[in-house]
Amino acid sequence: MSKSIILTNEQIKHKIKRIAYQIYENNVTEKEIIIAGIVDNGYIFAEKLKKELKKICKIKIQLCQVTVNKKQPIKNNIKTSLKPEQYTDLSLVLVDDVLNSGATLIYAVKHFLDTPLKQFKTAVLVNRDHKKYPIKADFKGISLSTSIQEHITVVFTKKDAIAYLN
Numbered sequence: 001m002s003k004s005i006i007l008t009n010e011q012i013k014h015k016i017k018r019i020a021y022q023i024y025e026n027n028v029t030e031k032e033i034i035i036a037g038i039v040d041n042g043y044i045f046a047e048k049l050k051k052e053l054k055k056i057c058k059i060k061i062q063l064c065q066v067t068v069n070k071k072q073p074i075k076n077n078i079k080t081s082l083k084p085e086q087y088t089d090l091s092l093v094l095v096d097d098v099l100n101s102g103a104t105l106i107y108a109v110k111h112f113l114d115t116p117l118k119q120f121k122t123a124v125l126v127n128r129d130h131k132k133y134p135i136k137a138d139f140k141g142i143s144l145s146t147s148i149q150e151h152i153t154v155v156f157t158k159k160d161a162i163a164y165l166n
Helices: 009-027 039-055 103-112
Strands: 002-008 032-038 061-065 091-099 118-127 141-145 152-156 161-165
Touching: 002 009, 002 118, 002 141, 009 039, 009 118, 009 141, 009 161, 032 039, 032 103, 039 061, 039 118, 039 152, 091 103, 091 152, 103 118, 103 161, 118 152
Parallel strands: 032 061, 032 091, 091 118, 118 141
Antiparallel strands: 002 161, 152 161
């Protein structure tokens, strides 16, 4: 099976910067926002967004790690590194690297719906255009029409990142 690069390190940096600006534009009057990253790559992506947001605005950015079993999100409890009272009445952006079927994102959204939020948005680096669940990404790096058999992988290392299709 061959791999096709869909986003280079430089392109991913540009996507992160653009998404950070979009998040800022949607929260320009806020004093604090929560960036909630779904473990593993979603959280790494959230860290990169926070770093970029810190360069462009004075808003307090809190990271929240969201733990979900991506293979069976329905059967396991979703856990967050912040308590609900820490994000109550704040603007929250739920982040993941790839939006595939939508299962992980929709169950994570369901978790946050138990707490009153000021605003709730989603962000993904790669949005696939065939979802099983009615969920959308408010901020996305790239949208791709792929087949069910194709798989998108995002690899983050300390120095760079790459996204490929295989």
